[in-house]
Amino acid sequence: MxxxxxxxxxxxxxxxxxxxxxxxxxxxxxxxxxxxxxxxxxxxxxxxxxxxxIGYLHTGIEKQMEALRWQQGVTVTDRHDYLSPPINNLAYALAVEKLMGVEVPPRANALRVIMSELTRLSSHLVWMGTSGLELGAMSMLMYCFRERDTILDMNEEISGFRMHTSYIRPGGVMADSTPRFLEMLDQFCRDMPGHVDEYEALLTNNPIWRSRTIGIGILSAEDAKVLGATGPMLRGSGVAWDLRRSMPYSGYENYDFEIATSDMCDCYGRYLVRIKEMRESIKILRQALDRLPDGPVNVDDRKMLPPPREELETSMEAVIHHFKLFTEGYSVPPGDVYVAVESGRGENGCYIASDGTHKPRRVKFRSASFVNLQALERMALNHFLADMVAIIGTADTVLGDCDR
Incomplete structure (x- = not known):
C-alpha cells in the first residue's frame, strides 16, 4: 500500500x-x-x-494584546475561549487590578459573579447539547439551546451583545444591571431547575447514553493531577478542586455551594459533574440576586475610568481625564502577576507583565482547553475508534482557547 x-x-x-x-x-x-x-x-x-x-485556529491573540492599550485588551479576551467570554474578561480584569492595587465595589463583584455563573451554564449547555447529538440523544441540542438562548438574551440586555460582551473590565463592569435584566434573571432562576430535571430525565438513565459513556475514557485521579487536568475533567476523577472554593475571588467565599465531584473517572462521571455544577450555579445566581448590594459598579478613580458624563459639562479636570484616557489610556505599575479563575472547562489563568507604560509588555493565558487536551491519549488507549466521539466530547475543549 x-x-x-x-x-x-x-x-x-x-x-x-x-x-x-x-x-x-x-x-x-x-x-x-x-x-x-x-x-x-x-x-x-x-x-x-x-x-x-493543534494550531489550525491560531489567532495571535496574546501577541496582539501587546499592541493594545490596557482597556482595549478586554475585547480580545472575549475571543479565545469563545464559549466563556465574561470569565475570560474576569481573569484579565483581576490581573490588571492586582497590579494596580485596586478593589472593585461590592455591587461590581456581585454582577461579575452573576455573569460568570450564567456563562458557566451557557458553556455546559453547549457541551451537553452537542455531546447528546453525537451519542444518539439528538433532541438534547434543542432543549439545551432553548435555555442557552435565554442566557444570551440576558447578555444582550445587560451589555448590548449576545456573546462577546466585554462586560467585565478592569475597575468594574461596563454598566449597571437594568431592572429588566434582574426580572429576567429572577425568572430564569425559577425555571432552570425544572429544565435541568428534564435533561436528567432524557440522559441520566438513558440506556444508549449510559452504554456510550460508562467505563469509557477512564482517567484516574493520579493521572488527572499529573497531566494538569482541571475543571470537570479533574473533579470527574474524584478530586475536589475548584478555584471558587480553593482560592476564592470576587466574593465567592460568601456564597453557599458544593463542589461537584464523581469517583467514576469516566465520561459518565464527568457528565454527572457538569449536571451538578449547573444546579450549583443556579444556587449561586439566586443568592447573588437576593443579596445584590446597592452602590457603584466601578472604582472611583478618574485616572483609570472615565468620569460620569454629567461631570464633563462642569469640570475641566474631568474633560482632561476623559481626553487622556481615550487617547493614551492609563499606565499600570511595573511588575508581573498571575491570576486564575474557574471557567466551565477548568483553570483559566492570565499572566501579565507590565513595564509601566500604557500597554502590556506581555500577556499569556493559561487555557484549560490546551492542558486538558493532553489527557486525550490516556483516556483513549485501548478503546474503540467509535468511543473517540465520547472521549473528545467529554474533554470539552475549545480550539480557539488551545491555539490562541
Whole structure:
C-alpha cells in the first residue's frame, strides 16, 4: 500500500496479527468540536496511540494584546475561549487590578459573579447539547439551546451583545444591571431547575447514553493531577478542586455551594459533574440576586475610568481625564502577576507583565482547553475508534482557547 496523507501503515505489528494502521481523525470532523486533528494508530478498531495536532485556529491573540492599550485588551479576551467570554474578561480584569492595587465595589463583584455563573451554564449547555447529538440523544441540542438562548438574551440586555460582551473590565463592569435584566434573571432562576430535571430525565438513565459513556475514557485521579487536568475533567476523577472554593475571588467565599465531584473517572462521571455544577450555579445566581448590594459598579478613580458624563459639562479636570484616557489610556505599575479563575472547562489563568507604560509588555493565558487536551491519549488507549466521539466530547475543549 502506498503512503498516503489520510491512511498509512506503520509496519508495526498489532496484537491481533495485523499491522497498526495510522489514520487522521479530523481536522474537519464534526466530532472533534472544532479544527482538531488527531493522528491515531489503530490495531483493528482499537486505539494504540494518539497524538493531537493543534494550531489550525491560531489567532495571535496574546501577541496582539501587546499592541493594545490596557482597556482595549478586554475585547480580545472575549475571543479565545469563545464559549466563556465574561470569565475570560474576569481573569484579565483581576490581573490588571492586582497590579494596580485596586478593589472593585461590592455591587461590581456581585454582577461579575452573576455573569460568570450564567456563562458557566451557557458553556455546559453547549457541551451537553452537542455531546447528546453525537451519542444518539439528538433532541438534547434543542432543549439545551432553548435555555442557552435565554442566557444570551440576558447578555444582550445587560451589555448590548449576545456573546462577546466585554462586560467585565478592569475597575468594574461596563454598566449597571437594568431592572429588566434582574426580572429576567429572577425568572430564569425559577425555571432552570425544572429544565435541568428534564435533561436528567432524557440522559441520566438513558440506556444508549449510559452504554456510550460508562467505563469509557477512564482517567484516574493520579493521572488527572499529573497531566494538569482541571475543571470537570479533574473533579470527574474524584478530586475536589475548584478555584471558587480553593482560592476564592470576587466574593465567592460568601456564597453557599458544593463542589461537584464523581469517583467514576469516566465520561459518565464527568457528565454527572457538569449536571451538578449547573444546579450549583443556579444556587449561586439566586443568592447573588437576593443579596445584590446597592452602590457603584466601578472604582472611583478618574485616572483609570472615565468620569460620569454629567461631570464633563462642569469640570475641566474631568474633560482632561476623559481626553487622556481615550487617547493614551492609563499606565499600570511595573511588575508581573498571575491570576486564575474557574471557567466551565477548568483553570483559566492570565499572566501579565507590565513595564509601566500604557500597554502590556506581555500577556499569556493559561487555557484549560490546551492542558486538558493532553489527557486525550490516556483516556483513549485501548478503546474503540467509535468511543473517540465520547472521549473528545467529554474533554470539552475549545480550539480557539488551545491555539490562541
Amino acid at each position: 502506498s503512503r498516503g496523507v489520510t491512511v498509512d501503515r506503520t509496519g508495526e505489528a498489532g496484537a491481533f496479527g495485523g499491522e497498526l494502521l495510522t489514520i487522521n481523525f479530523g481536522p474537519h470532523h464534526p466530532s472533534t468540536h472544532g479544527v482538531l486533528r488527531l493522528i491515531v494508530d489503530l490495531d483493528g478498531e482499537q486505539v494504540r496511540r494518539l497524538k493531537p495536532v
